[in-house]
Amino acid sequence: MYEFITGFMFWLSLGVCLAGMLIRTVLYFRGLAWNLDRVAYKAYPKDGFNGAMRSIYKWLLPFGTHGWRKQPFMTVIFFCFHIGAVIVPLFLVAHNLFLEKKTGLSLFTINNSVADFLTWLVVASAILIVLRRIALPEVRIMTTWYDYLIILISVLPFITGLMARYEVGNYNFWLLAHILSGEILLLAIPFTKLSHVFLFFASRAQLGMDYGIKRGGLKGTKMAW
Amino acid sequence: MPEGIFCNKKPVETEEELTALLGDTSGTQYYKEMKELDVDSKLLWTTIQNTCKSRIRTWLEICAHCGMCADSCFLYLVNDRDPKQVPAYKIQSTLGEIVKRKGKVDNEFMRMAMETAWAKCTCCNRCGMYCPHGIDMGIMFGYLRGLLYQQGFVPWEMKIGAGMHRVYxxxxxxxxxxxxxxxxxxxxxxxxxxxxxxxxxxxxxxxxxxxxxxxxxxxxxxxxxxxxxxxxxxxxxxxxxxxxxxxxxxxxxxxxxxxxxxxxxxxxxxxxxxxxxxxxxxxxxxxxxxxxxxxxxxxxxxxxxxxxxxxxxxxxxxxxxxxxxxKIDPSKRIKQPVTLQDSCNYVRNHGLRETAREIVSYIVEPGYFRDMSPRKEHNFCCGGGGGFNGIGLFRPQRNKGLITKRDQIIATGAELVLAPCHNCWDAIRDLEEEYEIGIKWSFLKPLVISMLELPDHMKPEE
Incomplete structure (x- = not known):
């Protein structure tokens, strides 16, 4: 069982995730149409590029935009969730030991107590994100079971990881559950709303090009949202 | 009855058709016919397949339903934070549904979508600046309007307006x-x-x-x-x-x-x-x-x-x-509290956020200019943009929408509002008529003329 999910399943989920992201990103940009979108992407590549980078950069910065500043609570839980959710899976010592064994490559690693802290932060923020969904009428009205499923898929690897980390009950069970839930997450990325992990950059780049070219960029106005 | 005499899928192309449509006062018969108008689902779906490409499809797909756009919409704020006025909800429940159902929607749905597209959105594009994913719902509403127009579900005045352009x-x-x-x-x-x-x-x-x-x-x-x-x-x-x-x-x-x-x-x-x-x-x-x-x-x-x-x-x-x-005669500059209405269409949508302020620096005595809050590209729509001013059927909704601008103006303490935009000018005139807050409003041309130092060759002989 362990061999299967760390062997075939690992390669399958990683492969599907990476290939899926690549294909969908290519399709996204190929699907942009200057005449339908009404943005002359190709006529002003430099302005478009600058607009795209600016748009992505500003929104990656906590409180970097009016939107973030307007909603401080959401901004804090959003960044706590996403910082942990990106850093821990990539830079955890145990993940990199596993990766090295599999591929001979490994990434920079973070201290285990930092990883613990960030993981708790992810779980705590996820709970707050769910509570926010339930509490605020403007969020509740749009929320469907699918939104909760996405949150569940995203947070399950962190919960199971903590259970294994603190060896609550059967360590092997939690380890298997952790690896499986991680693989489900990888498989879900290209096919669900989780595609935002890469389409966020694509979509922001598009609007950044729109502003950088058509909506004032060529006039020298850099909108600081 | 599929196609009405006035309400149908055919654009107005001739002067006679225009006169006839105008003759249907307030669109009484037009809206009656709309209730019977068939939806051409096949055409709707084919159009979507041909024109709804990765940008809009991705926007519809990755919307996280986070509600961060809610506060950006003046119609949400002014309608007592009605969740049904959240931009993401408005677009997901209209365009989102049409795409999801592959165009198989009925007459009642299309009339709901029409009301949403013209009475719950002015295409001011403010929400797009507040979405972490960069989803511009104003653009999507513009797109939805195109689909609705093609199917004949368009407010009476808008059909006439488009017809005017076709004929004249x-x-x-x-x-x-x-x-x-x-x-x-x-x-x-x-x-x-x-x-x-x-x-x-x-x-x-x-x-x-x-x-x-x-x-x-x-x-x-x-x-x-x-x-x-x-x-x-x-x-x-x-x-x-x-x-x-x-x-x-x-x-x-x-x-x-x-x-x-x-x-x-x-x-x-x-x-x-x-x-x-x-x-x-x-x-x-x-x-x-x-x-x-x-x-x-x-x-x-x-x-x-x-x-x-x-x-x-x-x-x-x-x-x-x-x-x-x-040349401005400095003694004739504006010496009363004055504010400026930033037009969405050339400020947020074309970057001209400093230009009118530069004009203010020449024509207003220092100390009298009061900026609105929010301002520049973050300013709210006047309340009448995107055709909202002109649609009789949605007049009550429009009048409610004016409250945002009314309160913004009151907060500045200004007695005069500079409105270098026809739509904004109209909306501010209407809000004064409706709510009587005691303000004046003006385009820039007459104000500049009133303080102009005329070149000698233009001065009449005494």
Whole structure:
């Protein structure tokens, strides 16, 4: 069982995730149409590029935009969730030991107590994100079971990881559950709303090009949202 | 009954059809027929497949339903934070559903979508600035309007407006002769006070080709004379085209993309015929957006620009004041609390956030200008944009929408509102009528003329 999910399943989920992201990103940009979108992407590549980078950069910065500043609570839980959710899976010592064994490559690693802290932060923020969904009428009205499923898929690897980390009950069970839930997450990325992990950059780049070219960029106005 | 006599999928193409449709007062029969109008689901789905590409599809897919756009929408705020006014909800429950159901929606759904597209969104594009994913719901509502128009589910006035452009290449029934004659007549009226005032018609290779809003010709002809006075005082070499003089596009509000193309091409043809150095449009927001910002794309211009450099009136005015072509008598500057309405269509959607403020620095006595909050590209819609002002059926919703601007203006303590945009000007006039807060509002032209130091050659002999 362990061999299967760390062997075939690992390669399958990683492969599907990476290939899926690549294909969908290519399709996204190929699907942009200057005449339908009404943005002359190709006529002003430099302005478009600058607009795209600016748009992505500003929104990656906590409180970097009016939107973030307007909603401080959401901004804090959003960044706590996403910082942990990106850093821990990539830079955890145990993940990199596993990766090295599999591929001979490994990434920079973070201290285990930092990883613990960030993981708790992810779980705590996820709970707050769910509570926010339930509490605020403007969020509740749009929320469907699918939104909760996405949150569940995203947070399950962190919960199971903590259970294994603190060896609550059967360590092997939690380890298997952790690896499986991680693989489900990888498989879900290209096919669900989780595609935002890469389409966020694509979509922001598009609007950044729109502003950088058509909506004032060529006039020298850099909108600081 | 599938297709009505007035309410149907066919655009208005002739003067007779226009007259008939106008004869149906307030669209009484039109809206009655709309209740029976069939939805051509096949056409709807084919259109979506051909025109809804990765940008909008991705927007619909990755919307996280986070609700961060809620506070950005003035219609959400002013309607007691009704969750049904959250931009993401509005677009997901209309366009999102149509895409999800592959166009298989019924008449009732389409009428709900029509109300959402024209009475719950002014396409001000503010929400797009507040979405972490960069989802611009205003753009999607513009797209949805196109789908609804194609199916005949469009407010009566919008169908008429688009028809006007198709028949007259103007938003109102103003012919080319009427335009030129009205301009000439107004100039003659002012000739005694402003010596040498003329209106050069169809002059080739002029520095400026001036275009207007048909409403000025029909309802505010003094605006035409004011434009002539300022160009003359600034010593500009300018002209008006007898054909292709209409800057506006109600077709854009209606989602009639074919009419948008016809309209804007008439202006571009004038540019190509007269070869001016620049085109300057009147103080109108949506008109600038239609002809200068969106128009090039409707006309299939790959560089996204009109045939000649085209600027908004405030850009010319700021330049003329900066360069001293127009001189202001400092003693006549505005000395009362004054604020400025930033038009969504050229500030948020074309970056002109400092231009009107530069003009303010020349025409307002220091210490009297009060900015609105929020302002510049974050300013709220006047409450009447995107066609909202003109739709009788949705007048109660529009009047409610005006409250945001009313409260913004009251908070500044201003007695005068500068509104260099026809839609904003109308909305502010209507909010004063509706709520009586004791303000005045004005375009820039008459104010600048009132404080202008006339060049000697224009002064009448005593």
């Amino acid at each position: 290449r103007a938003q109102m029934d103003v012919s080319e002769e009427e335009f030129v004659e009205t301009f000439q007549w107004m100039v003659e009226e002012y000739e005694d006070d402003y010596v040498g005032l003329t209106v050069p018609v169809d002059v080739e290779n002029a520095d400026i080709m001036y275009t207007v809003n048909a409403r000025e010709v029909k309802h505010y002809p003094e605006d035409l004379a004011e434009a002539a006075i300022l160009f003359h005082a600034a010593g500009e070499n300018w002209t008006i085209p007898s054909k292709g003089w209409e800057l506006t596009s109600l077709a854009m509000f209606a989602g009639d993309w074919a009419a948008c193309k016809m309209q804007v091409e008439s202006v571009y043809e004038a540019m190509e015929r007269l070869k001016p150095k620049r085109m300057i449009g009147t103080e109108c927001g949506h008109a600038h957006r239609a002809t200068v910002v969106e128009g090039p794309y409707w006309a299939g211009r790959k560089d996204g620009r009109p045939p000649v450099e085209s600027i908004h009136y405030i850009e010319w005015l700021a330049e003329a004041l900066r360069e001293g072509k127009l």
